[in-house]
Amino acid sequence: MQTVRVNIGRTSNRYRDLIFSNRRSRLSYSFTTDAQKMEPGKYLHVAVVGVGGVGTQVVEQLIANPIYGFQLVALTSSKRMLQSTKDLCINPVAWKDALNTSETPVNLSTVKSTLQELVKQSKKTVFIDNTSSQDVAEMYPALLSAGINVVTPNKKAFSGEVGLYQGIVEASGSGRYLHESTVGAGLPIISTLRDLVETGDKVVKIEGVFSGTMSYIFNNFSSVEGSDESFSSIVKGARAQGYTEPNPADDLNGADVARKLTILARIIPELKDEQENFPLPHGYQSVETTSLIQDAPASAISNGDEFMKWLPEQDAHFAQMRQQAANEGSVLRYVGVVDVKNKVVKAELAKYPKTHPFATSLGGSDNIIMFHTERYGKRPLIVQGAGAGNDVTAMGVVSDILKLIRP
Ligand SMILES: NC(=O)C1=CN([C@@H]2O[C@H](COP(=O)(O)OP(=O)(O)OC[C@H]3O[C@@H](n4cnc5c(N)ncnc54)[C@H](OP(=O)(O)O)[C@@H]3O)[C@@H](O)[C@H]2O)C=CC1
Numbered sequence: 534m535q536t537v538r539v540n541i542g543r544t545s546n547r548y549r550d551l552i553f554s555n556r557r558s559r560l561s562y563s564f565t566t567d568a569q570k571m572e573p574g575k576y577l578h579v580a581v582v583g584v585g586g587v588g589t590q591v592v593e594q595l596i597a598n599p600i601y602g603f604q605l606v607a608l609t610s611s612k613r614m615l616q617s618t619k620d621l622c623i624n625p626v627a628w629k630d631a632l633n634t635s636e637t638p639v640n641l642s643t644v645k646s647t648l649q650e651l652v653k654q655s656k657k658t659v660f661i662d663n664t665s666s667q668d669v670a671e672m673y674p675a676l677l678s679a680g681i682n683v684v685t686p687n688k689k690a691f692s693g694e695v696g697l698y699q700g701i702v703e704a705s706g707s708g709r710y711l712h713e714s715t716v717g718a719g720l721p722i723i724s725t726l727r728d729l730v731e732t733g734d735k736v737v738k739i740e741g742v743f744s745g746t747m748s749y750i751f752n753n754f755s756s757v758e759g760s761d762e763s764f765s766s767i768v769k770g771a772r773a774q775g776y777t778e779p780n781p782a783d784d785l786n787g788a789d790v791a792r793k794l795t796i797l798a799r800i801i802p803e804l805k806d807e808q809e810n811f812p813l814p815h816g817y818q819s820v821e822t823t824s825l826i827q828d829a830p831a832s833a834i835s836n837g838d839e840f841m842k843w844l845p846e847q848d849a850h851f852a853q854m855r856q857q858a859a860n861e862g863s864v865l866r867y868v869g870v871v872d873v874k875n876k877v878v879k880a881e882l883a884k885y886p887k888t889h890p891f892a893t894s895l896g897g898s899d900n901i902i903m904f905h906t907e908r909y910g911k912r913p914l915i916v917q918g919a920g921a922g923n924d925v926t927a928m929g930v931v932s933d934i935l936k937l938i939r940p
Pocket residue numbers: 582583584585586587588608609610611663664665666669686687688714715716717718745775776777778779920921922923926
């Protein structure tokens with residue numbers, strides 16, 4: 534039976550750790566049940582690498598978790614680290630100030646060896662990669678081989694060179710990897726596809742809107758009711774709301790959707806006799822995702838701020854596309870497909886009639902993913918909801934962590 538004890542004001546020592554980690558201004562609360570009470574010292578040890586938009590929300594959701602306590606290490610690439618201990622009162626303001634003022638020199642190999650020592654003491658550890666760094670992604674096989682779990686929203690490791698991907702799959706065992714937020718943020722896309730494939734269903738096609746940024750942009754730029762807002766100002770809004778990649782060019786050139794489609798395609802068939810660097814499972818032709826910014830200069834492609842300075846030059850081009858679609862009674866949507874039957878993986882900007890579900894049913898940063906399988910043949914299994922945003926992405930990361938520790 535679960536009791537909820539709410540303490541307002543003084544913190545009772547007995548639940549100090551849980552209340553400290555759950556302190557919220559004046560009100561602190563703790564949930565105690567026999568099965569789940571986290572005894573002091575039995576914390577889950579997590580290293581949070583990357584404390585930007587998503588990483589900040591991951592830490593705050595870990596702190597606010599009403600059931601589990603976490604021994605927290607958080608670091609940024611400027612090598613600062615915050616080592617939380619149970620006597621450190623951490624809350625959404627204090628921990629970030631402590632991180633920003635910390636002078637503790639640290640590098641990722643220090644973090645790995647620290648976690649490795651904890652594994653040797655039979656402690657459960659998780660390495661959380663909230664970056665978009667290829668270098669950090671390439672650490673996963675060694676972490677997994679050392680028995681350290683890896684949880685991440687970073688798509689790079691699962692959509693890049695097949696050697697790294699296979700290395701991760703082969704290294705997992707005592708250390709597990711979970712990456713729900715790499716496709717559709719916290720939406721259950723990866724877990725749904727794994728359930729379908731691993732229960733023997735046969736996937737025929739997966740289609741839909743896979744980019745929260747592109748969804749937000751075209752839901753607003755090419756809306757059913759009509760809009761005259763400029764393309765670049767809407768992209769600016771997407772970035773301000775934390776939907777875009779660190780560089781929005783990665784959304785608009787199709788790279789982000791290509792990564793997601795590759796991640797899904799690799800889960801469907803077994804990877805057999807792969808050629809070096811072949812990005813897709815055997816038999817697939819290639820990932821063809823249309824870039825909307827073919828003319829972008831190299832400086833814009835490599836730097837998000839430079840990209841946003843360049844983008845207004847494209848406003849007239851996009852306004853003309855919008856008008857042409859509207860003249861045909863259509864709207865623009867960026868839609869992707871993994872067509873297993875025909876071995877085609879692609880995404881493109883296309884026109885949809887104003888009555889189409891892709892025109893009428895999406896809002897915000899919605900993704901809509903339709904799974905057409907043998908069992909869901911007549912009516913597809915559909916998952917829809919916010920596919921971008923720091924908090925909903927962090928939810929996918931933290932729910933993966935909880936999957937590792939739930940009894
Ligand atoms: N935003 C969203 O809606 C979604 C994002 N994702 C993925 O989540 C990841 C993070 O996205 P987001 O939070 O928006 O990006 P941000 O740019 O806001 O944060 C990334 C952070 O990583 C830090 N970082 C980069 N390299 C390193 C390193 N080597 N060691 C430690 N820290 C490092 C950066 O800070 P500094 O360089 O100062 O250390 C930065 O703060 C990306 O892979 C993205 O694709 C996935 C789904 C949805």
